[in-house]
Amino acid sequence: MKRYDCMKLLAARLKDELVILSLGASVDEWYNAAPHMREASLFQQQLGCVTPQAFGLAAGLPHRRIISLDTDGGMMFNLGILATLGNEQPKNLFTVVWDNECYQSIGGPPTHTAFGRVDIAAIARGAGVENAYTARTLEEFEAHCEAGLKADVPYIVVAKVAGTVQPDIKRKHSDGREDKYIFVRHVEATEGIVIMGPSEHN
Amino acid sequence: MKQSSVDAVIRGLKKAGVSIVCYLPDSLFKQLYPALDADPDIRTIRVTNEGEGAAICGGVFLSGKRAALIMENSGLRASVEPLARMGLGAGIPVVMLMSYRGELGENNWWAIPHGITMEPVLNALRIPYRIVREEDQIEQSIVDAYNWSYNAYYHSAIALGGEIVR
Numbered sequence: 001m002k003r004y005d006c007m008k009l010l011a012a013r014l015k016d017e018l019v020i021l022s023l024g025a026s027v028d029e030w031y032n033a034a035p036h037m038r039e040a041s042l043f044q045q046q047l048g049c050v051t052p053q054a055f056g057l058a059a060g061l062p063h064r065r066i067i068s069l070d071t072d073g074g075m076m077f078n079l080g081i082l083a084t085l086g087n088e089q090p091k092n093l094f095t096v097v098w099d100n101e102c103y104q105s106i107g108g109p110p111t112h113t114a115f116g117r118v119d120i121a122a123i124a125r126g127a128g129v130e131n132a133y134t135a136r137t138l139e140e141f142e143a144h145c146e147a148g149l150k151a152d153v154p155y156i157v158v159a160k161v162a163g164t165v166q167p168d169i170k171r172k173h174s175d176g177r178e179d180k181y182i183f184v185r186h187v188e189a190t191e192g193i194v195i196m197g198p199s200e201h202n
Numbered sequence: 203m204k205q206s207s208v209d210a211v212i213r214g215l216k217k218a219g220v221s222i223v224c225y226l227p228d229s230l231f232k233q234l235y236p237a238l239d240a241d242p243d244i245r246t247i248r249v250t251n252e253g254e255g256a257a258i259c260g261g262v263f264l265s266g267k268r269a270a271l272i273m274e275n276s277g278l279r280a281s282v283e284p285l286a287r288m289g290l291g292a293g294i295p296v297v298m299l300m301s302y303r304g305e306l307g308e309n310n311w312w313a314i315p316h317g318i319t320m321e322p323v324l325n326a327l328r329i330p331y332r333i334v335r336e337e338d339q340i341e342q343s344i345v346d347a348y349n350w351s352y353n354a355y356y357h358s359a360i361a362l363g364g365e366i367v368r
Contacts, residue, residue, distance in 0.1 A: 020261070042264065044287075044288075044292070045287055045291055045292075046257075046283060046284055046287040046288070046291075048253065048254070048257070048283075048284070049253075049257040049260070049284050049287070049288070052254050052257035052258045052260075052261065052284075053257050053258070053260050053261035053264070054261060055258055055261060056222075056257065056258035056259060056260060056261020056262040056263075056264070056265070056269065057261040057262070057264050057265050058261075059222055059245065059247065059258070059261070059262060059265070059267075060222065060261070060262045060264070060265020060266060060267035060269075061265045061266075078251075078253070078254055078257075080249070080250025080251055080254050081250070081254055083250055084247070084248070084249055084250060084254065084258075087248065088247060175291075176291040176292035176293075177291070177292055177293050179292070180264075180292045180293055180294060183264065184264060187264060187265070187266065188266070191266065193266040194266070195263075195264070195265075195266040196355065199353060
């Protein structure tokens with residue numbers, strides 16, 4: 001199963017949602033697979049922070065569906081967030097873990113999931129996220145997207161994907177600071193709120 | 203902490219517009235955490251480590267709500283990676299309120315590292331901070347931290363020490 005094909009299936013289901021995703025090759029893939037979600041997607045560059053940030057966003061905007069596009073390396077970096085999700089039970093957070101069993105962006109050395117023992121979905125269930133599943137086919141992945149996007153409990157799908165990158169895709173030119181502004185202005189416009197407002201005159 | 207200091211912290215958070223607090227409990231703020239849990243205007247989120255709390259606070263910032271990360275100052279060390287990346291890489295601010303373990307007067311050997319490392323770590327990250335030891339300065343200091351962070355779009359910190367936490 002290719003990550004890019006999964007992304008296209010997920011993207012086709014998205015409209016008003018907000019997405020937090022991990023840096024690496026998956027960023028450019030997402031940009032190409034979901035061009036209509038460009039302003040609604042924020043690329044974050046740190047292992048272990050993607051799903052926590054998505055959960056913080058979900059806590060702040062409980063009426064809106066938030067999607068975390070995390071990775072096996074990122075989730076293994078901070079397994080504690082699974083226990084926090086288990087306790088907090090956010091009603092509006094759908095998490096996808098792209099599990100390619102390697103640190104792809106640095107050339108592909110194996111992550112802990114590469115050796116057939118570590119099961120992130122099982123860890124999540126043990127942490128109290130009852131709806132945590134592994135998808136190995138596009139059909140399974142799409143079924144979990146359909147269920148996860150309308151669930152009123154935290155929902156995690158671990159997508160077992162190949163360690164390859166979609167060839168010939170456009171690169172994103174913006175850095176983290178520009179991405180933050182693009183995302184915040186989108187949230188402001190769609191929520192009718194001010195997050196980064198004008199300075200005082202004094 | 204005295205009840206009056208707990209009240210001052212909560213007044214400061216509310217005046218600054220905070221509605222979500224992430225915390226990992228410690229002993230010096232022992233009385234503060236249940237008071238936050240009990241406050242109807244504040245949602246508390248218990249985290250498994252302070253770095254996770256920092257990242258959640260960053261996500262809350264993106265939602266337009268205001269969050270605080272409350273912890274012992276040792277939690278600063280656990281938060282350095284997400285703080286550096288969110289703050290310096292993207293301009294996503296986190297405001298921290300921490301107990302000052304390990305300052306002069308500390309009577310636990312295990313807390314000495316927290317005092318020795320707190321200010322150098324804050325300085326390494328270029329995070330402005332204020333050490334508050336007078337109860338009557340708590341409320342305004344918290345408000346000041348939010349005013350600064352929401353203009354700088356960078357982290358700031360308040361450390362409560364001295365008789366406030368002893």
